[in-house]
Amino acid sequence: MTDLTSRKDEALRLIQGASSLAELDEQRVAALGKKGWVSLELKSLGGMSPEERQEAAPAIQAVRGEIADAIAAKKDALEQAELEAQLASETVDLTLPAPESPRGSIHPVSQVMDELAEIFADLGFAVATGPEIEDDWHNFTALNMDESHPARAMHDTFYFPDTAAGAGAASGNEAADPKRMLLRTHTSPVQIRSMVEQGAPIRLIAPGRVYRSDSDATHTPMFHQVEGLVIDRDIHLGHLKWTLETFFKAFFEREDIVLRLRPSYFPFTEPSVEVDVGYSNEGGRRVVGGHGDDDGHDWMELGGSGMVNPRVLEFAGIDPKEWQGFAFGLGIDRIAMLKYGMNDLRAFFDGDPRWLKHYGFSPFDQPTLSAGVGVRP
Numbered sequence: 092m093t094d095l096t097s098r099k100d101e102a103l104r105l106i107q108g109a110s111s112l113a114e115l116d117e118q119r120v121a122a123l124g125k126k127g128w129v130s131l132e133l134k135s136l137g138g139m140s141p142e143e144r145q146e147a148a149p150a151i152q153a154v155r156g157e158i159a160d161a162i163a164a165k166k167d168a169l170e171q172a173e174l175e176a177q178l179a180s181e182t183v184d185l186t187l188p189a190p191e192s193p194r195g196s197i198h199p200v201s202q203v204m205d206e207l208a209e210i211f212a213d214l215g216f217a218v219a220t221g222p223e224i225e226d227d228w229h230n231f232t233a234l235n236m237d238e239s240h241p242a243r244a245m246h247d248t249f250y251f252p253d254t255a256a257g258a259g260a261a262s263g264n265e266a267a268d269p270k271r272m273l274l275r276t277h278t279s280p281v282q283i284r285s286m287v288e289q290g291a292p293i294r295l296i297a298p299g300r301v302y303r304s305d306s307d308a309t310h311t312p313m314f315h316q317v318e319g320l321v322i323d324r325d326i327h328l329g330h331l332k333w334t335l336e337t338f339f340k341a342f343f344e345r346e347d348i349v350l351r352l353r354p355s356y357f358p359f360t361e362p363s364v365e366v367d368v369g370y371s372n373e374g375g376r377r378v379v380g381g382h383g384d385d386d387g388h389d390w391m392e393l394g395g396s397g398m399v400n401p402r403v404l405e406f407a408g409i410d411p412k413e414w415q416g417f418a419f420g421l422g423i424d425r426i427a428m429l430k431y432g433m434n435d436l437r438a439f440f441d442g443d444p445r446w447l448k449h450y451g452f453s454p455f456d457q458p459t460l461s462a463g464v465g466v467r468p
Contacts (some may be wrong), residue, residue, distance in 0.1 A: 095150060099158065102118065102158055106118050106158070106161045107165065109165060109169070112169050115162065115165055117373075125352050136148055148179065195451075196447050196451025196452060196453065197451055197453070197454055198439075199422060199431055199439070200424060200439060203423055204298050204423060207296065207317050209336065210341045211319070214337065216295055219296070220299060221278070222280075224275070225275040226272055226414055229272060229280035230275050232274060232406070233406040234359040235400050236358050242276060247305075248273050249312075250272070251273060254271055256273060276303050277316055277360065278317070278318045278420075280299065280419070281318070282418065283296070285320070286320075286408070290362075291413075292414070292415075293321070295319070296318065296320075297317065297319075297320070298316070298317040299317075301314060301315070302315050313440070314436070315423035315424050316420055317421050318419065318420040318421075319420075320399070320416065320418045321334070322404070322409065322416035323415075326398075326415050326416045326417060327398075327417075328352070328364070332350060334349050335396070339368060339379070343380065343429075348368065348379065348380060351366075351367040352365070352367075359399070359400050360398055361397065361400045362398060362419075363397035366393050366395065368383070369381045369391075370383070370388065370389060370390075371383075377391065377429060379391075381430055393426065394422070395419070395420055396417065396418065397418065399415065399418050421462040424436055424439055427439075431450060
């Protein structure tokens, strides 16, 4: 018993003298581990008589309890001391900005679509959407494109083998025959659907994805368009030019925007005009602004437009003798490239995080007319 007491006292002294958690754990293993001296004392009880075991067992168990309690208390003390030392050695400057954590970014196309909605909403336009899988009545026929129009060719349009019930009967202009299904080639079908459903007057933009069989540095099989439509009484080309000019000034954030309307042909407008804008080359980059005929400037086509063809109004169930209007279409990807200095359309869809980090926008930078629709992060 005297030997047990002395070994206990020595173990308690070593435990109290431990200066680290690692050293304390060594003392725990030496005393209470599988081969520790307390564990060996407990195993020795098996070789004793019942009377000897009854006398020795309580003393050994008491020693085991004391040592275990001493180790637990010392461990708490060492952990607390370690924490206090860490707090004393580490300081936090609350005036410093928080470390930047990885975060996503808004794709330039999504940002520009928000900018478009912001600008046109201020002009009184609503935003309309429609299906990306269309029937050929809404995509072609209702837009005055006959069966021989080149846009209907397989090399220009992605067709599906399926057909759907005819849509023309909704406006009373065509029988409900099965219609060929396709990926829409423009967002003009949204205009048709809106006119059929709402009638006149109407003022909307239709942004969204469109699909054509084409691929190079400036064309992709999937891209984005925004089309605008105004149907009212006494609408003329002057309203169209003012609307586009006001939009471009707000979008490019320049007052020196000059437009040129050049006669053209589209089956869904009459008369039709191409929309050119003056620009200059600065550091190898096209910068929109200025008169295209000035020195160092030229004209660049940005979209098509014109007065809505009376036949299109008839297809949509609107009386062309009472109502008239204008329509326009712009490539969202293209105006994004012009505004933010990107030169390859294919990079828009590669999903390269380095490109997105460089050209992307912060989710907190919402475009507003007061703060600037194109404020970069």
